[in-house]
Structures are given as structure tokens and as C-alpha cells.
Amino acid sequence: MRDVSIIGVGLTPVGEHWEKPLRILGSEAVLAALADAGIEMPEALYVGNMLSGQLSHQENVGALIADHAGMRGIEALKVEAACGSGGAAVRLGYMAVAGGLCDVVVACGVEKMTDGTTSVVTSALASAADAVFEGEHGLSFVALNALLMRRYMHEYGYKRDDFAEFPINAHRNAATCDHAMFQREISRGAFERAKMIAEPISLLDSSGIGDGAAAVVLAPTDYALRHGLQAVRVLASSVGTDSVAIHDRHALLRLEAARISAQKAYAQASVGPEDIDFFELHDAFTIMAALSLEASGFAAQGQGPRLAMEGTIRREGRLPVCTMGGLKARGHPVGATGVYQVAEATMQLRAAAGENQVKGARLGMTQNIGGSGAIAITHILERLV
């Protein structure tokens, strides 16, 4: 397999883009990434998207966005893995380039969520759960995560407020991030007083609904070097899965998909968690942030929240997470999120993250999760000196 690098990134600010349909959101990110790379025409486009069929009555968004971005004719496919769709698009782009099927490809994630009413979006998001064993019984996605969080608090003796530093950190980072949805800090008091959505998950434990698109351009590393392009190496790309229904997990509070995916990534990159300088994790809910840290080997079982409580996850800590706001504060346009994570990690490793820069970052990891831990896609990126 060939060594692969990211040579361009494009990011749409996450928000309520009433004036931009799916194809415009997606193609703007694609064209921004190509312009960043100085490439006119890629060989393929892989689009991560979860909800276009349910919310925009539009399938086949791979071909749609390729055409709208002026690339009619090229290979263009949509990949879906619930909220992990964006990471899956990067995975396909990596496969195509690493395997020698294409030289220059674009991975794009796009989601348009704000056109529907909240109840329509909540219902659509529930299709990330098991329709037969969970959705059919009226469980929303936040309710599923509330069950996990409640059990976690019971098993390990945490209070709700012990999760406060996850969103406080995320919002602090988002406050200085141009493409973040919520560019403001939140106080501990605000977290403590936040409205309940599904107890113990409050509004400030949860990522918001937003529109957005992000894209990265991938190419062989030697191609990038030959053409003098700014390159960030993709040291590892991996996917792990688990049961979709949470009742059927071997251990309810272990994200086995994330563990498998992280272990595969560490093995491929020949590194361990101790080598990772920052981690763009999947904080769809604060409980997911804690579980992801544990499954990826950064904390022992039941110890994830301590990394937040002790400041480890802050920009100046040992393992900064959500360095541009994460899902909580940059925003979580579900099928786009995984590409935002990889694009943001690329900015960090280019030392182009401005006020959000993690000093001296050399290795960054991203982890995009679909469903309540049903699938995890992990990437490890390295700064090319």
C-alpha cells in the first residue's frame, strides 16, 4: 500500500444555513479543499452523509455533489455509517489512494439538518439506533445515551456535574474557532442549571443540530512532496463495529467498536495512546466522550471523566480533545462530523490552528462514532516535518 497524505481541507461554518441546500453546502466544502490543495480535478469523490434521504428526500448525493462542484463524470459514491459517515468517507478516500486505485481524491461529509422540524430530525436521528429493538419502542437517540450515562454514573459513582468539564472545554475551544457553531464559553453554573433533555443528559451534555460540510483532499505522500504540497500523513485508518442495539453488547459500558478501531489504528501506525498529542473525539454526548477516552486506551474503565475533571483534555493539558469545539460546540452535522474532525486535525498538524493551536503537536487522532457505539472510524495523522 502507498503512503497517503492530506493535502487540502475545506470547512463550512456549522450553523443554520437556510439559504444553502445540500448540494451547495457539499460542493462549497469540496471546492474549498481543492483550492487549498491547488488541485482542479480529483479522480473520485466519496461523500459521507446520513440523513439526506429522510430529511431532504435526496439520495445519490455523491453524483449530485460531484456534478454541482463541476466534476461531472468522476467516480462519486455516498457512504453511510450513521453519525460515523464522515469518518467512513475519509476511510474510502484512504482506501482508494493507499490501494493505488486513484491518485487524488476528495472525501467530503455533508449534512443538512435544520430544514426539518425538531421532531422530524429527532425521529430521523433515531434511525441510527436499532429500529426493531430500540426505535420501535420510542427510544430516541438522546434517550439511549441517557440510559448509558445513568448506568455509568451508578457503576462508577459519578455525579452529573462530574461531566461538566467536557462541554466547558469544548466551548472554550469553540470560542476562538471561526467555523464553530457556538463561539462562546459556558460557565460551570450554566452547565449545572442547564435544562434536562433526557435525565441525566442536559442541553449542555448534548451536541446541537446544525448544517455543515467539510472536505479533505487525499493523495500519495510522494505525489504531495513531488508537487511541493503541504502534506499531513495519514498513518492509520481503521473501522471497528459492535452490535447496534445496546442491550446486546458484551459489556454495556465498553465501546468495543472504538476499542477495536483504536487498536487497529495503533498497530497500523506503530504507536500507542501515549504517543498521541491531541484527540478529536466523538462528544455527541458527554458520556460518549468519557467512553471514547476509555475505549481508546487514554483512561482506565470508569476513569474517563477524570481526564476532564483534572484538566488533561484542555488545550494546554496532556491530551487536548475537541480542540476546535468538538461535536458539542463546533457542532455536529452528523454525516459531516467525521470529516470536520480530520480537517481540524490536519490544521493542527500544519500548525495553522491559530489561537486553538496545540503547541508542538506531531501526532493527532480522530475518532468518529456511529450509533451509540455501533461503529467507530479512527484515523491517526502525523505532521510531516
Place this chain on the structure above:
Amino acid sequence: MRDVSIIGVGLTPVGEHWEKPLRILGSEAVLAALADAGIEMPEALYVGNMLSGQLSHQENVGALIADHAGMRGIEALKVEAACGSGGAAVRLGYMAVAGGLCDVVVACGVEKMTDGTTSVVTSALASAADAVFEGEHGLSFVALNALLMRRYMHEYGYKRDDFAEFPINAHRNAATCDHAMFQREISRGAFERAKMIAEPISLLDSSGIGDGAAAVVLAPTDYALRHGLQAVRVLASSVGTDSVAIHDRHALLRLEAARISAQKAYAQASVGPEDIDFFELHDAFTIMAALSLEASGFAAQGQGPRLAMEGTIRREGRLPVCTMGGLKARGHPVGATGVYQVAEATMQLRAAAGENQVKGARLGMTQNIGGSGAIAITHILERLV
């Protein structure tokens, strides 16, 4: 890149499977294909599916089917390209194996269409069209194809009955195919009297709605030979795209995506249309069969129906098509169809097609189309002597 072969196939009869939800349909095909190959555990599963979100309120079907098939943990992704989703799944499987990312993978296509009412399914299928320029105005998918057919008849002077031999051939082949939905012949009189759906498209110009799943196992050819497995080589795998909205095509009656995809495939396989022994084409409607033959170089522009009228497409003709019934008569569970095509071509090239055998077949081509020609995925398969 590595030489890739298909080493196992699994086919569910297409029909109304009221008793089988999506995960069971899909995993049965996956397990049948693995059993056929003598493989217990693949490294990855790529699932082609279009409508699970809209019709079964279930996304993330890659992880879902992997788990249900007893492969929890492996890489599992869903790919979507409207009615071309199945072909796209085979394309991803090919990429993973050819590129050296995996050794043994499964590509599965699955669709569950009969649980919804006809109006719900018709609405869902319209999401293969352009939601803004077509769907929003009430154009159903059959109506779009009717516009194409009407214009085609006008341009080239055909009558509706000139398309009769496409479904007659398809049904003749399906009559002896165990997994076909409509295992019966139809007469020319039946075609002439068939009820209109969207003039000039009648019931017998149209593929039906059905449930189904198909799977193929892919591995490096040398792996297959080393393990003494029955292998059919994948000589080419390619994707081409076009605008989704038909008003925006450069030439309304040319399937540019199919032309690009076929030309890429011929170049990769170093063959031409004259070398192809049979063609599993995408006869969602008779007009699509005609356009596909033209775009793929088997007939000049405006001459596609002649191949049907003159018997060229019959089992004993120069270019048999739809050898097990095609979309029309084997059935068209949309996201599964592309994998059925590849599985059927594999059976032909194993000389295991029974009464449907194309004598002496050495090279087979499949072409799966998404939308009204928005995307085409072409594979060329070769018998390993």
C-alpha cells in the same frame, strides 16, 4: 494493484419476504456467499442499500448486518448510489482487495421494499431523482423514464411495441431461474395489452418492487488459486457519473455515466464490447435497457431496441442480456440489484447457470445504474480456465 476474483455467491429469491426484516435478508445472503466460498470470517463487509432509512427507519445497516451475520467487530460500511448501490458495494469490495487493504471481503446488496404502501415506496424511489429540480415538482421515477422513452420514440421513430422483446426475453430467462421474482414467460400480446403506468411505460416495461439480498465474496486471485477455490476474475471495476437531473444532461438520450463507466472498464480489462459474451444490464425500464446498450458500445445511438427486435439479446444470440431475468423479471430490490447482477454473471462464468447457461461464456459484463442515468457502475468478469 492485485488481481481480484469472486470466490463465493449467495442469492436470496427476490419476492415479498414479509417474515424477514432487513438484517435477516442481508445476513442470509452474506452467510450463503461465505459458505459457497468455504470462508468463515471475512475482513470487511460492504453493504449496498438505498432505502433502509426511508422505508425501515434503519441506518447503519453495515454494522447491523455484520453483527447479525456473526461478524461483530469487522469493518462494515453501507454505500449508497440510488439503484446503483449494489454495484457500488462490489466496487468497494474490489477496491479493498485490489488495493491490498483486505484479503477476503464480502459485498452485499439488500433492499426491503414491500413493507411500505406503494405510494410510500414510489415516493422513496423518487429520491433517486433530483429533489429540487424533479422530485419537488411531483415527478415520480417512472414518470422521468417515461419522458426519456417518449423523446426517444420521437427522435428515432420507434413505436411502443418495438420494446416488447426486452421484457419477453427477461421473462423467458426468469422462467427457469430459481431466485427470480416472476418465473413465467410473457407473450407479445400481454405486452401489447399491459396497463399503462406513465405513458408510454406500461407495467411490462417496468421492473417490479421486491425484497431481496445478494452477496459475493472477493479475494485476491492468487489466494483463491492457492486455496483451490473456484474463482471468477474481476477484470474491471469502474464508476461514471452524470447530472442527476435529466434536463441538465449534455444529450438527453445518451447515458454519459454509462458510457464513461463502460469505457473505463474496457480500458482496464483491455477488451472491447465485441469481446463481451453476455451483458447483465440495468433494465429498470425498457428504455434504460436500450440506452444502456447504446452507451456501452453494443449498439449505435438510436439502435438499442434493434438488438431486442432482432434476437441478439436472447440466450442463444450474439449478446445475451438479463440471463436470469434482469431487473424486469428476476426483480429489482433496488440497492441489491447490482450484486445480483455480479452474482449471476459469476454463476454464468462458473458454467453453473443450469438451463440459463450462456454456452461457452468467457467474458461477462454487468452494469448497474443509479437514478435516471446519474451514476453507472460497470464490472467485467472473466472465467478462469
